[in-house]
Amino acid sequence: MPEPILEVRDLTVHFYTYAGVVKAIESVSFDVYKGETFALVGETGCGKSVTSRALTQLIESPGRIVKGSVIYHSDNGPIDLLKLNEEEIREIRGKDIAYIFQDPHASLDPLYNVGYQIAEAMVVHNTVKDWKDGFKKALDILKRVLIPDPESRIKNYPHEMSGGMKQRVVIGTGLTNNPKILIADEPTTALDVTVQAQILELMNKLKREYNTTVILITHNMGVVAEMADRIAVMYAGKIAEIGTAKQIFKNPLHPYTQGLLRAVPNPMTKIERLEAIPGTVPNLIKPPGGCRFHPRCPFAKEICKQKVPELKEVEDGHFVACHLY
Structure with missing residues (x-):
């Protein structure tokens, strides 16, 4: 296995606004390996930039990192970036x-x-x-x-x-x-x-x-x-799927990933109209119960409305958070 340089575990970020608590990032976990290009993808507002800023405590008020750990494997050993004070994190940032x-x-x-x-x-x-x-x-x-x-x-x-x-x-x-x-x-x-x-x-x-x-x-x-080299697909503040670029493009598993790829124009084929994912991104002050994608998912079952799917490894290095698997 490649050696991780960054291990993100259970990262959760909330924004405390007058309208309510925006649950921008909920229990996000992933590894980044040395020397690779790791892509975070998803539509606007899914939490990509908030995740990247939270890695080095760049979340400003009214935002707050509620829980989680970001283990950076430095030359001097592993460091939890979220436990450093401002002076210590500025040395790294x-x-x-x-x-x-x-x-x-x-x-x-x-x-x-x-x-x-x-x-x-x-x-x-x-x-x-x-x-x-x-x-x-x-x-x-x-x-x-x-x-x-x-x-x-x-x-x-x-x-x-x-x-x-x-x-x-x-x-x-x-x-x-x-x-x-x-x-x-x-x-x-x-x-x-x-x-x-x-x-x-x-x-x-x-x-x-x-x-x-x-x-x-x-x-x-x-x-x-x-x-x-590897891709993590985000939807509404949660990781939907992680895999190599080949796995994600050739064999997308999550219905949201499949919808994203169908919405990309292909210059090699003649298409009258591009497919769109129905519905809109949920309000993260009151996100849907269970899987956050279920109101827009063509394969949604009753369990999808009630239980949050866990990120599970379906094939070597390919993880998906979906009750279909």
Whole structure:
């Protein structure tokens, strides 16, 4: 078996709002193995981004991590990231575990040039001797992420760059300290198709160079097919299915996974109309009892309304939470 670098167990996150308690993440468990690209997929609002932020305690008020553990297998041994205080988690966040957020415009500070912002990530974590060394390495990073004319671009402010260039800077900033885990939260959402392809190719290249483990969050099944080794499908704050990319695409077991894949257009076949999953995502203040997908599921039985299905291994490495199995 591959060696896990991250073990997530029973992770639960609630948001305490005036309307009620939003049960955003409920008992989410999965492993991420060293050197792989692990994709979290599902429709908007299913809890992918909340899960990724909870891994390093990036949940802000009114949210709260209610229970669970996130065991990170560092060079110094296993650490439960949820038991660390703010100072301890900041040592890991940005150094061992780095993020690429989905909106590069919001990720970069408009008051500082990009060279300063890349160098700052290294200075804060003491991975360079001083600011001069930081700027020198920032220039190398701009070259690595294939930004043209890096010597002049290093002095540019974010508003002087295109969306694709800004996303490259954000990727470069995430890789400054050679992180063990890189969490990419929809890194290609705001980009056009040709730039998307360049960014994905760049991420694959840098992953191989740095031997980085990638957690990819997306709802784009094309990106998942291109990038992922293993996939976890989320629905309404719970894991519905986990498997290798081949298992999920060739033999999807959960009715929600099957519906997701049927909704993706296939350029090789002529389809008059794409299939859609009937109904809407449930209100997570009052989620449905039993399986959260049962109101929209064509195979729902009485047990689906009453009992929460457990995540069970159906074949080697292929897990599904469904009473059909």
